[in-house]
Amino acid sequence: MKEPYVKKIIARYNGEGQIQETIDDVVTEFPLTLFVNGKEVVTLVCTPNDLKELGIGFLISEGFIADFSEVVSLDLQEEGFLNIRLNKEIKNTGTFLRRNIASCCGKGRAGLYFINDARQVKSIDSAKKVNLSDCLTNMKILEERSELFHLTGGVHSAGLIDGKSILFYYEDIGRHNTIDKVIGSAVINQITTFDKSLILSGRISSEIVIKAARASIPVIISKAAPTDLAVDLGEELNISIIGFTRGQKLNIYSCKERIIL
């Protein structure tokens, strides 16, 4: 497998009149192709680590499976092929299976409308309350922990948090991939999610909210902005959307009553 970053000889200008040759760490792109029951499902352009978590998380967050018990076998090949065998057939081989998803994205119009299809997303039933100070503290931890970001400046990060601590932490060039890795890890390790929060460095678009809903995570905390659709879906699916979590500040966009001082 490729490494998550490589060394390159670059020319650096540091503002002092001279261009100097130096060696820098550059983040890598790696294509992971998922096969489910022998059928090609999707190619994710990603950071080449935690690929089993990525694959399983993708199947959960895209509604293919509900839990890890449906997975019979999991085989990762060096060339970037992840073969997953399920104890069931997968239904939709229509629009969905004909997509390719790249390093930081999802599925466009389909994504917005899939909510109404067979893989329907349910509103989250969770009495969880979240301490505002835990959101601020965990964002600080997330930022400090991002090694690959500090090396390359080219990745997003995400984690699953429980009160004051981050249970799982993942990095990826793809904003969506970080979420899938977190969800995959929770599912593989059979961690309950309805009482946890998802924390991430990247923007909260509608698809991130759908992924969280499919994984039964009632709170999403981001350093960045949400979109209008993400906020509307948050209200609809009973998910608290928290954005611009920076320093001692944050904004709560939906299900505000869940956040306590």
Next chain:
Amino acid sequence: MKEPYVKKIIARYNGEGQIQETIDDVVTEFPLTLFVNGKEVVTLVCTPNDLKELGIGFLISEGFIADFSEVVSLDLQEEGFLNIRLNKEIKNTGTFLRRNIASCCGKGRAGLYFINDARQVKSIDSAKKVNLSDCLTNMKILEERSELFHLTGGVHSAGLIDGKSILFYYEDIGRHNTIDKVIGSAVINQITTFDKSLILSGRISSEIVIKAARASIPVIISKAAPTDLAVDLGEELNISIIGFTRGQKLNIYSCKERIIL
């Protein structure tokens, strides 16, 4: 058409012990579906402005057309349908046409391999030299100009630059969309590109380099990081990749001889 942003009632914590209700600007998501000669090609989740530029730029940067003379008609409907009629049939209705691309992304493995197919990307033949100080100055202009970013914090921006000035400037929730809008605008306005540079706020992934190559732009300047594949493609396609353009500093990753002090 939807507006690029909407007002939402949010709860804000500003670090001083109280959560306060306030009104905030939130960036919108809008699905634009492209039909070419009556056939559905792709749905782009985007910021709802400059949609004709986006559509034409997409066709150029994805190799469907080589210039605007191939476009017979262009009809944008309120619901987000862009009908484009060409003076030719489009060839590949295989893998390519079966993709959906979302708010900040491309096409995964396919993208990496399409270089070898009929829509082959050619190395750029340009003697253009770029002044390092122009890169720094234009990045400052790009940052100051991003109105929607200043309002919502949720968009990328990109522009086409000629020496000391930015000719075209676009914003979008999708990193790729900003590039397509710039390219579309250049093509529609019949501006030569082989002597210009592309400037953007987002990361430089391999697909951004392929888009630039298809639009014959020899220099890409970003505020953010490049990936390894982007740097390799830069060398291969004779495109200068400049990253981390911040304040008085920048890094040159490929075709370094083009950048002069």
